[in-house]
Amino acid sequence: TDLNGNIYIGLRNAGILKKSQGVWTHISTASTGGQLPSDAIYKLHHDSQTGIWIGHGAGVSNQTTNGFVNYLFNSSNGFPQRTITSLSTDIQSIYIGTDTGLYVYNINTGNAINFNSLNSILPSDSIKCLFKDQTGGIWIGTDLGYSILKAGVLTNYSLQGTSISQANINDIIVTPFDTILMSNNYGLIRRINNSHVWLDSLYFLKLNISFCGT
Numbered sequence: 001t002d003l004n005g006n007i008y009i010g011l012r013n014a015g016i017l018k019k020s021q022g023v024w025t026h027i028s029t030a031s032t033g034g035q036l037p038s039d040a041i042y043k044l045h046h047d048s049q050t051g052i053w054i055g056h057g058a059g060v061s062n063q064t065t066n067g068f069v070n071y072l073f074n075s076s077n078g079f080p081q082r083t084i085t086s087l088s089t090d091i092q093s094i095y096i097g098t099d100t101g102l103y104v105y106n107i108n109t110g111n112a113i114n115f116n117s118l119n120s121i122l123p124s125d126s127i128k129c130l131f132k133d134q135t136g137g138i139w140i141g142t143d144l145g146y147s148i149l150k151a152g153v154l155t156n157y158s159l160q161g162t163s164i165s166q167a168n169i170n171d172i173i174v175t176p177f178d179t180i181l182m183s184n185n186y187g188l189i190r191r192i193n194n195s196h197v198w199l200d201s202l203y204f205l206k207l208n209i210s211f212c213g214t
Contacts, residue, residue: 002046010041016054035068036061045087053094055084060094060105071105078112079105088130088138095138095149097127102140102149115149121156122147123167133174141169141182159196 001007007019015028015036029039040057047053052063059072059079071094073081086097094105101116116125124142131139137150145167147156159167171183180191181199188199 002052003048008044008046008052010044010054011039012042013040015039016041016044032068035070037070037072042084043087045089047089049091050089053087053089055087055096060084060087060096071107071110077110078114079103085127086130088132090132090136095130095132097130097140099126101125102127102130104149115154120154122154123156123158128169129171131172131174134176137174139172139174139180141172143168145169146172146182157191 004020009017009019011017015026015031018025018027027036029036036054036056037059038057041054042057043055045053045055050062054061054063059070059074061071062069071079073079075081082096082098082100082103084096084098088095092107094103094107096103096105096112101114101122103112103114105112115122117123122140122142123146124144126143127140128143129141131141133139135150137148140147140149145157145159146169147154168184169182170185173181175181182189182191190197190199
């Protein structure tokens with residue numbers, strides 16, 4: 001959703017459905033006269049400052065009031081064609097998660113930098129999710145743990161040696177109170193200081209909190 005309450009649904013090979021004031025419209029390459037360069041939609045992202053961002057089969061697009069601004073795959077500027085798994089943005093960069101690491105695309109220069117497990121401390125090339133916190137840090141969830149990219153510097157957080165047996169991070173958020181919550185295939189994880197806690201039924205039972213479903 002955007003700030004106006006409009007709902008956007010990305011379709012794998014059929015563009016985007018948008019619901020505005022109860023009316024559904026179809027956004028596609030055809031309906032935009034080619035402004036949206038691909039109907040293969042992989043990821044949607046909303047930024048409160050810059051609007052709706054779309055990861056698709058030809059690269060990344062930003063929907064503005066004047067149409068679409070496109071940032072297309074181009075190997076010569078460090079942005080080769082990849083399947084986009086996650087997106088985040090700030091004023092000058094697009095953060096693009098793929099199955100070959102994280103690409104940071106500089107909007108001003110048109111060049112991209114790739115962080116992967118060979119050239120950095122990123123624990124895996126398989127990026128599952130991205131989240132921008134209130135300080136501008138980009139949290140990166142992978143299938144082997146998680147990291148944060150801040151001011152161009154990566155910090156890695158390993159789950160090896162902890163009580164978390166499955167390190168695949170499907171999603172991650174940081175609340176305004178600096179609480180870090182993550183999900184994987186087995187439930188929710190909360191990072192408290194430097195430790196990790198399963199937020200499962202046993203955790204809530206110890207707190208004398210009951211719930212009836214998930």
